[in-house]
Amino acid sequence: MKEIICLHVGQAGCQIGHACWELFCLEHGIQPDGSLLTNNCLNEYDQSLLTFFEDIAHKYTPRMLYIDFETTVLDEVRSGSYRQLFHPDRIITGKEDAASNYARGYFTLGQKLIDHVLEQIRRITNHCHSLQGFLIFHSFGGTGSGFTSLLMEHLNINYSKKTCFEFVIFPSPKLSTIITEPYNTVLNTHISLEYADCVFIVDNEALWDICTYSLNIQKGNFVxxxxxxxxxxxxxxxxxxxxxxxxxxFNEFLTNLVPFPRIHFPLVSYAPIQSIDKAYHEQNTTQSLTQELFHRNNQMIKVEPSNGKYMSVAIIYRGLAVPINVNRTINKLKNERKISFVDW
Incomplete structure (x- = not known):
């Protein structure tokens, strides 16, 4: 089994990571203390579960690191309901905040923390049979930008043959709370361009709009x-x-989704996105879901898809998707010319 290690850097990366591990545990039937549910005997023989989890004496521990310079967010993890799930050594905090300053994260505070982080990564990789690569969660404009750049440079030296994927929060066109966000983004994007294999980008403005208008959440928050x-x-x-x-x-993703090595910043779209009131009144067919994916209201970054052309598209269907219906939907999209690709 090819293992994957998740690295959550900064406030945004750690908060997204906690939501992910909470969902992963629910999907696999893992309790907050790391044990399997008593009636969930299927996962005991499912080796694919070990891609993201370690099995230590029938307790499942995530293959991950939480990294943040200040302790506020990670103290919530240490005292939260999932505190027994995570290895204490894999929750790493500094003594002072980087204040969303790229230079502090890269040159000063980051230099003090990088050796400890690399040592923990080495310990996790030693428990892997065949490491596939890394997933890095962070924000381009926030605290995690400087340290992520430093970390990726070291990963490129120590694990040059391993794949590196990123899930990042990109600055929003109109919604911003950090004055240094544009500078952090330019510097961090350069590093991602050089060392990352694929970077999935989303922005908060598009996500807020989805929560407000599509999900009808009146008082939305970062949760x-x-x-x-x-x-x-x-x-x-x-x-x-x-x-x-x-x-x-990961290599199949890269083969199908990345047309050129340096053009590896795909946009993210998701369907269906429906409120609780509408969920039981909508019929989700393969065709309707696929068409929704190419609508701007379902895209998680503020762009107008009709103004440009697609270089490559990867659609992941989850559930009972019949291959015949998928092929019919794709052919219909091509014939109706609702989406346009570049001329190769």
Whole structure:
């Protein structure tokens, strides 16, 4: 089994990560203390579960690291309901905040923390039979930008043949609370361009709009946004975590989704997105779901899809999707020319 290690950097990365592990545990029937549910005997023989979890004396521990310079967010993890799930050594905090300053995360505070982080990564990799790569969760404009750049440079040196994927929060066009966000983003994007194999980008403005207008959440907060992102990440990684269906590794993603090595910043779209009131009155067919994916209201970044052309598209269906219906839907999209691709 090819293992995957998740690295959650900064406040945004740690909060998204906590929502992801909460969802992963629910999907696999793992309790907050790391043990399997008593009536869940199927996962005992499911080796694909070990892609993201370690089995230590019938207790499942995530293959991950939480990394943040200040302790507020991670103290919530240490005292929360899932505190027994995580290994204490894999929750790493500094003594002072980087204040969303790229230079502090890269040069000063990051240099003090990087050796300890690399040592913990080395320990996790020693428990892997065949490491596939890394998933890094962070924000381009926030605290995690500087330290993520430093970390990726070291990962490229120590694990140069391993795949590196990123899930990042990109700055929003109109919604911003950090004055240094544009500078952090430019510097961090350069590192991601060089060292990451694929970077999935979303922005808070699009996510807020989805929560407000599509899900009808009147008083949304970051918990709603993080759980929405967790659904996307769960679907992308589902083929690695479950033995049913085709097992797709990172290299297959890169082959089908990345047309050129340096053009590896795909946009994220998700369907269906429906409020609780509408969920039981909608009929979700393969055709309707596929058409929704290409609508701007379902995209998790503020762009107008009709103004440009697609270079490549990867659609992941989860559930009972009949291949015949999928082929018919794709052919209909091509014939109606609702989406346009670049001319190769």
């Amino acid at each position: 709603h946004i993080n759980r929405l992102l967790a659904q996307v990440i769960s679907n992308i990684t589902a083929n690695s975590r479950f033995k049913e269906g085709n097992i797709i590794d």
